[in-house]
Amino acid sequence: MKPEEKVVELLKKHQLKLTTIESCTAGAIAARIVDVPGASEVFEQGFVTYSNEAKMRAVKVREEVFEKYGAVSKECAKEMVHGGLLEAKADIAVSATGFAGPSGGWEAPVGTVFIGCGSAKEIQVKEYHLEGSRSEVREKAVTCAVRQLWNYLSQHFEHL
Numbered sequence: 001m002k003p004e005e006k007v008v009e010l011l012k013k014h015q016l017k018l019t020t021i022e023s024c025t026a027g028a029i030a031a032r033i034v035d036v037p038g039a040s041e042v043f044e045q046g047f048v049t050y051s052n053e054a055k056m057r058a059v060k061v062r063e064e065v066f067e068k069y070g071a072v073s074k075e076c077a078k079e080m081v082h083g084g085l086l087e088a089k090a091d092i093a094v095s096a097t098g099f100a101g102p103s104g105g106w107e108a109p110v111g112t113v114f115i116g117c118g119s120a121k122e123i124q125v126k127e128y129h130l131e132g133s134r135s136e137v138r139e140k141a142v143t144c145a146v147r148q149l150w151n152y153l154s155q156h157f158e159h160l
Contacts (some may be wrong), residue, residue, distance in 0.1 A: 055080060
């Protein structure tokens with residue numbers, strides 16, 4: 001079973017709603033999830049917040065986060081999850097922000113991606129350093145996000 005299938009199965013089992021908040025992956029995490037039959041029971045909403053302004057407007061990332069840490073940061077990924085949970089009224093959220101290349105990388109090296117997963121109780125953010133072309137970095141980020149989401153759900157809900 002693919003990780004995204006496991007995610008949908010576990011969300012269904014616990015009647016949880018998921019939202020995605022994506023920058024560098026531009027909706028590809030949401031697409032991977034909704035490729036799974038039955039995802040409509042658990043997928044609430046997806047946000048593609050490519051610009052800083054979109055992050056502030058759609059999921060209420062504070063301007064101070066960009067000024068102090070940058071858009072490609074642990075802090076931004078965490079605020080994206082927090083805001084996405086509130087704005088979508090979801091139970092679980094996953095976020096992705098990073099530099100896919102080939103340009104960019106002024107805050108962190110190209111290939112740096114921060115992925116956040118969480119609920120109202122806890123938000124976990126991991127930093128990844130991915131290699132390859134722009135499309136390869138983006139695809140690897142999606143795979144990392146789905147696996148991280150599965151791990152988060154397994155940790156926090158599988159024992160219930």
